[in-house]
Amino acid sequence: MKAIGNWSKEILLILMALVFLSPIYIIFINSFKNRLELYDNTLAFPEEFSLQYYSAAMQRMDFLNAFLNSIYVTVVSVVFIVILSSMTAWMLARSGNWVSTVIFMTLIATMLIPFQTIMMPLMQMVTGITRTTGIPLYNTLSGLIFMNIGFHAALSVFLYHGFIKSIPISLEEAATIDGATKFGVFWRVVFPILTPITATVMILNVILIWNDFLLPSLTLIDKDLRTIPLSVFYFFGEFTIEWNLAMAGLTLTIIPVVIFYIIAQKYIIKGIGEGAVK
Amino acid sequence: MANRKKIGWYLIFTVPLLLIFTLIVLVPFVIGIYYAFFQWDGIGANPMVFNGLDNFVRLMEDERFLRSTWLTVLFTVLSVITVNAVGLAFALLVTSKLKLANLARTMLFMPYLIGGLILGYIWQFVFLDVFTLIGDVTGLESIFFNWLNNEDFALFALVFVFTWQMAGYVMIVYIAGIQGIPGEVIEAARIDGASGWQRFLRITVPLLMPAFTISLFLTLSYGFKIYDVNLSLTGGGPANATELFAMNIYNEIFGYGNYGYGQAKAIVFFVIIAAITLTQVYITKKKEVEM
Structure with missing residues (x-):
């Protein structure tokens, strides 16, 4: 009797999860339908799995280009964020003087500033710098990466700082006595120990930067610089919505996320948990 | 040396x-703080006119802004309740001893990973087509219709989609909290004759206070700052019925070209967010139970 009860609970649980995800399923099945089929019955299975809407959507969104831009911006930003914020956090955590405390507190306090509060002055400054000095901050992927580093510095330093405080200092001291420079101590001894928190920092930043819309929409003007969220936005803005095409486009944007999730699932859930709790 | x-x-x-x-x-x-005291249209050649506190005074009389503030407060309050209720329920379900709990957890977290902009477009279709279809089939047309076209329901649609996005996220926070409660404590209460509901209210909830602090903090600040879902799901419409705070600031600055006035709104936005989140953390920290 109890066994049957458990089985029905298992089934109910999965059914609930399936209903929860049903919007994604609906987008997926309708991405194969023609207009007639689509408006006939939204929930029905498609008669044939034709990929024609996918190729059309890929063309209109310039999907491949947007995908590569997103990958480039995300990967380079995250690499810089990991390198620079781990180094900074280590110095701040280990030096223990008042300057470090002030810097650290300032970083934390700025986490309360919403993006909307600084977006206009930031854009004024960035376009001003580009116009007067010629440094290509505005309307370039490198400029966007530069800004990403600035915006995600605080959270990343914060996470590294907490982790570094929890590991013993003895190893570092031993390496220092052996004559290694600070640089050597950090990269050979400390950084490898930081791997778990590095995974968390990477995951959190990948999700935030990959999905970011507002900052790229303000800094990237050229069509061929668009990241995925931008290309989706303009795709929905430019045409009166042809839903079957739109759904093929949406499915395309979800696929990389799902693949990333399947590969890194364990780290993602762990990383999100840690990132939130700290 | x-x-x-x-x-x-x-x-x-x-x-x-x-x-x-x-x-x-x-x-x-x-x-940004400096800009907030000027009247300026954002064009470099045009003069910036210092107007003291005028921008902040004007805020108090700006009907559109006040309405937007009220809508944001309403949205945030509703969302904080639904996101946390659903998230906690999910967490309790997937920490039960069921075999498929892990799979369910993975699935429930999924929406958070798909960015807000794309979620909004997905749900636009669901409201447009699936909701009306369900309404037709079941006859419950007063519930299942296109919420996005209705001035009152469009805000609920935003709450709905935001909950869908964030429930899995706060679920992860609550799972960590639930797993931190020692089994013996619950067991002891069971032996003492506490019912399931009593055990939940008297033991689980107090011991989950740290998780509540974090989740409330996250949903409050995310809710107040919502922009992407707002943009793609309703675009502020119909008839500005869902133009929330962040979007109002964006439109004021980049839409209407009121750079100085818009920046004053942005500063107020920051002050409100800082005040809310700090107060909330302070209050819930005090209520946390030491183990």
């Missing part, structure tokens, strides 16, 4: 990041 070397290393390690951070976050923040 040794000291000099130490300072040198300190600078090498920290200056690159701090320089970028200062340039991208701190400097614009300070300039």
Whole structure:
């Protein structure tokens, strides 16, 4: 009797999860339908799995280009964020003087500033710098990466700082006595120990930067610089919505996320948990 | 000499990041406060006119802004309740001893990973087509219709989609909290004759206070700052019925070209967010139970 009860609970649980995800399923099945089929019955299975809407959507969104831009911006930003914020956090955590405390507190306090509060002055400054000095901050992927580093510095330093405080200092001291420079101590001894928190920092930043819309929409003007969220936005803005095409486009944007999730699932859930709790 | 070397290393390690951070976050923040006291249309050739506190006074009489503030408060309050209720329920379900709990957890977290902009478009279709279809089939047309076209329901649609996005996220926070409760405590209560509901209210809930602090903090600040879902799901419509705070600021600055006035709104936005989140953390921290 109890066994049957458990089985029905298992089934109910999965059914609930399936209903929860049903919007994604609906987008997926309708991405194969023609207009007639689509408006006939939204929930029905498609008669044939034709990929024609996918190729059309890929063309209109310039999907491949947007995908590569997103990958480039995300990967380079995250690499810089990991390198620079781990180094900074280590110095701040280990030096223990008042300057470090002030810097650290300032970083934390700025986490309360919403993006909307600084977006206009930031854009004024960035376009001003580009116009007067010629440094290509505005309307370039490198400029966007530069800004990403600035915006995600605080959270990343914060996470590294907490982790570094929890590991013993003895190893570092031993390496220092052996004559290694600070640089050597950090990269050979400390950084490898930081791997778990590095995974968390990477995951959190990948999700935030990959999905970011507002900052790229303000800094990237050229069509061929668009990241995925931008290309989706303009795709929905430019045409009166042809839903079957739109759904093929949406499915395309979800696929990389799902693949990333399947590969890194364990780290993602762990990383999100840690990132939130700290 | 040794000291000099130490300072040198300190600078090498920290200056690159701090320089970028200062340039991208701190400097614009300070300039932003300055801009808020001017009247300016954002065009470099046109003069910036200092007008003291006029921008802030004007805020108090701006009907559109006040309505937007009220809508944001309403949205945030509703969302905080639904996201946390659903998230906690999910967490309790997937920490039960069921075999498929892990799979369910993975699935429930999924929406958070798909960015807000794309979620909004997905749900636009669901409201447009699936909701009306369900309404037709079941006859419950007063519930299942296109919420996005209705001035009152469009805000609920935003709450709905935001909950869908964030429930899995706070679920992860609650799972960590639930797993931190020692089994013996619950067991002891069971032996003492506490019912399931009593065990939940008297033991689980108090011991989950740290998780509540975090989740409330996250949903409050995310809710108040919502923009992407707002943009793609309703675009502020119908008839400005869902133009929330962040969107109102964006439109004021980049849509209407009121740079100074819009920036004053942005500063107020910051002050409100800082005040809410700090108060909330302070209050719930006090209620946390020491183990």
